Amino acid sequence: MNIAKRLFQETRRTRAMFFLLADIALVALSMTVAFLLRFEGRIPSQYMEDLWILILIAMAVKIPVFYLQRLYHISWSYVSVRELMSVFKGGFYSSLLLGTALFILKATPKFIGFPRSILFIDFFLTVTLIGGFRAAKRVYLQFVKRFPMEGRRTLIVGAGDAGEQLLRSMLKSGHSDYLPVGFVDDDPAKLSTSIQGIKVLGTRKQIPQLVEAYDIEELLIAIPSASSKVIKETVEIGRKAKVKSMKILPDISKILSGSVGLANVREVRLEDLLGREPVKIDTQEIKSYLKDKTVLVTGAAGSIGSELCRQIAKFQPRKLLMLDHEETGLFKIERELKEKFPGMERIAILGDIRDEGKMERVFTQYKPEVVFHAAAYKHVRMMKEHPDEAVKNNIFGTKVLGETAITAGAEKFILISTDKAVNPVGVMGMSKRAAEMVIQDLNQRGVTRFSAVRFGNVLGSRGSVIPIFREQIKKRGPVTVTDSRMRRYFMMTSEAVLLVLQAGAISEGGEIFVLDMGEPVNILDLAREMIRLSGYEPDTDIPITITGPGEDEKLFEDILTAEEGTEATKYEQIFIARMNAGLSSAELSRHLETLEKLVEQEKDAGEIKEALRGIVGG
Numbered sequence: 001m002n003i004a005k006r007l008f009q010e011t012r013r014t015r016a017m018f019f020l021l022a023d024i025a026l027v028a029l030s031m032t033v034a035f036l037l038r039f040e041g042r043i044p045s046q047y048m049e050d051l052w053i054l055i056l057i058a059m060a061v062k063i064p065v066f067y068l069q070r071l072y073h074i075s076w077s078y079v080s081v082r083e084l085m086s087v088f089k090g091g092f093y094s095s096l097l098l099g100t101a102l103f104i105l106k107a108t109p110k111f112i113g114f115p116r117s118i119l120f121i122d123f124f125l126t127v128t129l130i131g132g133f134r135a136a137k138r139v140y141l142q143f144v145k146r147f148p149m150e151g152r153r154t155l156i157v158g159a160g161d162a163g164e165q166l167l168r169s170m171l172k173s174g175h176s177d178y179l180p181v182g183f184v185d186d187d188p189a190k191l192s193t194s195i196q197g198i199k200v201l202g203t204r205k206q207i208p209q210l211v212e213a214y215d216i217e218e219l220l221i222a223i224p225s226a227s228s229k230v231i232k233e234t235v236e237i238g239r240k241a242k243v244k245s246m247k248i249l250p251d252i253s254k255i256l257s258g259s260v261g262l263a264n265v266r267e268v269r270l271e272d273l274l275g276r277e278p279v280k281i282d283t284q285e286i287k288s289y290l291k292d293k294t295v296l297v298t299g300a301a302g303s304i305g306s307e308l309c310r311q312i313a314k315f316q317p318r319k320l321l322m323l324d325h326e327e328t329g330l331f332k333i334e335r336e337l338k339e340k341f342p343g344m345e346r347i348a349i350l351g352d353i354r355d356e357g358k359m360e361r362v363f364t365q366y367k368p369e370v371v372f373h374a375a376a377y378k379h380v381r382m383m384k385e386h387p388d389e390a391v392k393n394n395i396f397g398t399k400v401l402g403e404t405a406i407t408a409g410a411e412k413f414i415l416i417s418t419d420k421a422v423n424p425v426g427v428m429g430m431s432k433r434a435a436e437m438v439i440q441d442l443n444q445r446g447v448t449r450f451s452a453v454r455f456g457n458v459l460g461s462r463g464s465v466i467p468i469f470r471e472q473i474k475k476r477g478p479v480t481v482t483d484s485r486m487r488r489y490f491m492m493t494s495e496a497v498l499l500v501l502q503a504g505a506i507s508e509g510g511e512i513f514v515l516d517m518g519e520p521v522n523i524l525d526l527a528r529e530m531i532r533l534s535g536y537e538p539d540t541d542i543p544i545t546i547t548g549p550g551e552d553e554k555l556f557e558d559i560l561t562a563e564e565g566t567e568a569t570k571y572e573q574i575f576i577a578r579m580n581a582g583l584s585s586a587e588l589s590r591h592l593e594t595l596e597k598l599v600e601q602e603k604d605a606g607e608i609k610e611a612l613r614g615i616v617g618g
Helices: 002-038 051-068 081-104 117-144 161-172 204-214 228-240 270-274 283-290 303-313 327-340 356-366 380-385 387-408 427-442 465-474 493-506 523-533 585-600 605-616
Strands: 152-157 178-184 198-202 218-221 245-248 294-298 319-324 345-350 370-373 412-418 449-455 479-481 512-515 544-546 566-568 574-577
Touching: 002 051, 002 117, 051 081, 051 117, 081 117, 152 161, 152 204, 161 178, 178 204, 198 204, 204 228, 218 228, 228 245, 228 270, 270 523, 283 493, 294 303, 294 356, 303 319, 303 327, 303 370, 303 493, 319 327, 319 356, 327 345, 356 387, 370 387, 370 493, 380 387, 380 427, 387 412, 387 427, 387 585, 387 605, 412 427, 412 493, 427 449, 427 585, 427 605, 449 493, 465 479, 465 523, 479 523, 493 512, 493 574, 523 544, 585 605
Parallel strands: 152 178, 152 218, 178 198, 218 245, 294 319, 294 370, 319 345, 370 412, 412 449, 449 512, 479 544
Antiparallel strands: 512 574, 566 574
């Protein structure tokens, strides 16, 4: 780091010295030419003898003014109108000072009868020469050299501000990988116009013809405000045109500087094509119940739990407790937050939510006020084979944690639930629905406000279909899909977590919140899309195999039962499920006792599943 800093400082000093020497020469040239112009090419002898004194005075005045205007901090390749305005101001102020100096010296023998018009001519020459020299390299790069001599022939999709900034970045770079050929834009007003000399050649629909006509190799999508539908359409058009490579400029809100360049361009990702409308949250409302509070996150090493920790940390809790029984993942998230939020007190707790003694000690020692319960077993097929573990962890672990939260006087308890809890057919879904029923029952027992948040799959979560497909593609297949009709809801992990935090803010107790998951995605289409994004052709380069759905898998996941329906909240992406009248508290207690005995007696999976069905119905 020190070496890089030293090299940077040396480069800056060298550049400043280069401009300083150039300015000395140009100031001398400007004054000399001013005299030649004033006297039509023949300088009278009385002025010629003292010209060098005047040049030295001009240097003594102008160079410090130029320094104060920061003209020696300008990058030669990236000079802009702002820098040229600094040149103008430097020339103007220095000419005023020079005029003042000569006015003071006018009574001296050497400056008697000095022609004042020299100052005006010198001012215009100084600004022209100094400004022209600083703009010379950019003019050469953009208008003489024009493009890099080599690079992929690129069509930029989007002739707006982002597209223009990308083009400028390409033209400034002397070693760009891109050779900009033209723009496409659906705005009729932009057609046939030119941006930095590059023409808007047509609309997105005309991409196939333009690719063929101009031998396009790269499609660069520069419409960061576009919806995922537009991005997906553009990618499909590019594929039909057989473009070799497609890249995208991400959402401008994700670029911290607000300006864009080639460094921001990346490959098209799955989330670009499956994206949804941006999540709208009220950060102040979330902050009001998390700031200066002790917050406990269970399952902190998992996909949802770790993202909860990252997002909660931004709202300045007094203390963040991270609980998990998986030591490696817990170590990683604790280390990550230590680097990102060094001032926040965070405590990693290695433990199992089923351990009543450990949970009591945690709540007694740290007294968490807000609990996000993300710890759960979630793999459908694994839970089918081990229903006892699903029951012990997902149901009784939730019960232990919830009862301990009541005893400790926690303010809020938010359970992370799933769309598989709706009309559940498998052990995992039934165990999560039972967990929802447990927290609704607990909500009636004390001051702690219990609620649950249901949502579908999150992109890239561990064990979900996307990482599995990615591994299968890496091995060149086959990619296995259970049924060509299977559909699932998907959401970005960060989106889901932000909505969970928002739901927690408006929770009054007893609610089952439902997140707007957008449109369901066909899993076969998802597999094909992932194969294409990896640079292969589905069923040609990598085969797709239909395996048939398992016993505990549904073709379609629902967020609600047909009878439930929803109530709107003040946030358009969060709803409250109108739950059916379930078991009474006494009935639920009896069923749970029966289920607990079956697990303790190590009964077979069939009996445990039947007992689960007795709790959740179906």
